[in-house]
Amino acid sequence: MTVMVEVSGLTKTYKRSDGTAIEAVKGVNFSIAKGEIFSLLGPNGAGKTTTISMISGLVAPTAGDATIGGHSIKQAPIEAKRLMGYIPQEIALYERLSARQNLQFFGQMYSLSGKELGKRIDDVLEFVDLADRQKDPINTFSGGMKRRVNIAVGLLHRPQLVYMDEPTVGIDPQNRRRILDMVFELRDKYEMTVLYTTHLMEEAQELSDRVGIIDHGEIIAMGTQGELTQQVGEEDRLLFAINQPTLDETLLRKIENEVETVTRAFCDEATGDKSSANVTVFAKRGRRAMPQIIRVLNDADIDIGSVEVHEPDLEAVFLHLTGRALRDN
């Protein structure tokens, strides 16, 4: 595993004008592997933007350092910056310039020019699906389209590492879907590393290879979703679709009593055509319980249509660690 970003002891204390201090980020440590989507999940004011600002060289850390591809953001900022694309939380574009003119300008800031720049502009416009509107000024774009141009600017120089700071805030589900798909495409097709911040559990859950949960300037938990949720000890939810209208009570009791870590099993109402039903089982170790449950069902000659395991979600983790729900913030 090659490390793309290594953050150690990163701290930022802002001074208010009245002399008091705000500790926006309190000594965070994390690393991001090359080709990984890493999410920072946390409520408003948690310190996500401040962290990204520090590792992109915009804000000088009060303490600590970050290396990007081995280049310290403090010692070798220009080298580090060459590797990164930055997609800010707020739309940062010249409203009166066209999409293409914006790309042209920022491309020049990356020392791109001529045919090469033109080609890359065509590529990113294609990528964000705005080639047909490229000549229009930004102030004639919808919010979702602006977001996509905002993203395109950050990808122009084909960075190895992309920071995306809450790129889906305030846009409709369709555009959101598009952006989330783009993130996958960046990793899978372009082999980029992505640092994604969000306060939405679902996004972190869907996108991330690993998640860092940040609250009050501290990373309070980090790992794959599995690791995070297991750590909380919440139960997995297993869903079995069976090809018959219902399941015997005795079988359900048998699953509860005989399968390790299962706490509860019940059968939902039969679906519309009465030919199938869903059996839900809660288990502390869902993946381990699953084969045993399948065996029990097989032994009883139950025809299983499909099986799903739902891990406990990050919402539960945040709740467990902070006693607050993410959304309340």
Add this chain to the structure above:
Amino acid sequence: MRQLLAIAWKDTYLRFSDRTQLIIMLATPLLLSTIIGMAFGGSSGGQITFSDIPLAIVNLDTGNDVTNLGDSFTAIFLPDDSVPTATNTAQCNAANSSGGQTLDDLFTTTRITDVEVARAGVEDGTYVAAIIIPADFTSKMSPNITPESATIEGAQIEVYANDGSPISASIVRSVATSIVDQFTIGNVTVAVTIGELINNAQSGNLQVIPALQNGDALDFTCAFVATDGNITVNQQPLDASQEQSNFVQILIFIGSAQAAYFALFTAQFGILSLFDEKETGTLQRMMVTPTSRTTIILGKMVGVLLSVILQLVLLLGSFTLIASLVDGQAMFIWGNNLLLLVILVLLTVLSISGVSIILVGLANSPEQVRVIGPLVNIGLGAMAGAFGFQLPEIISQFSPLYWSVNGFQSLAGGDNDIGLNLVILLLLGLATAMIGLWMVNRKVEV
């Protein structure tokens, strides 16, 4: 270097592709200078004179507890109308009534209470234009002050004009604009813009770009009124200018001063755009590219220099063109030494930019610049005679604009002995630019 130029070019392009800014940078000084030149320079040269333009004014302003800016506005056109809240206009006028042409002479103004009557009057040609002050003029022009910021919504004054006499109509517009300009400057810091030239069907409006602070709304109307009468005092008794018409002589004087005065705003807004870009996040966006901070800031500054150079060249060029058109013969009004002229333009740009940078550097916040900046500019402009009246040289010489305008006048008059002007502009420009740059650089902590 490529990045530096990209930034400079982007800024210049943005500035010159914005209609609002074009109006402030070019149209306003051109119109004002030409109008003043025509209004007061026509007498002996036998050129077009404008006087007694029939004008209607409708004041719908309901004012607020303290004042009624609409009344103050009206009083400038109708000084004899006793308006209780208008302060010193009448006094200004009284003080000036001894000599020269005033707004009074330029317009024959009628106060009308009913908008429809006024519009009908314009439509049937009784009036060239109607100035319509909206009911919420005072409230929109008064600042909303909160601890963080103060903003002015900006009011719209409608100039309802008859397209039968477009020139007269544009005079009305530009005078109305410049008065609102003085208002907002006294009241607040602001730039005023004129909309498009209007005709019968679509009436334009004035927009005010806001900022903060309050003060006496009428402080500068006095300066404006005083202007009109005294312009002729500044005629140059130089040999070369003997052949030039009155109009051209006034155009040279007022034109160079107005060009330099409006250039101050371009420079100031240009430097402030550094903070605007911080606000919109595009500065941060530049800073995450592999471009050093110094390059970015220098790029912005070069953009300012480029814009101001372009502005001055366009203005000076236009004045020559206007002079040729009005006098009916091709002429170049800025003298016979192109090299000196170019150097003077460049040093003017340097000193104007320097003064603006240092102002931004000294201020606590961009908001403060937006308050103080225009006042400083007015002061510097007044010292250089941008408003038509001249202050004693002992005061004037502290304005870099004075040395520029003085230089332009000398060159125009065939007097190429402007070494002192150039040296002063150079030293002043270098010193202010360097100190200012150092201070601004420290302020741009993203």
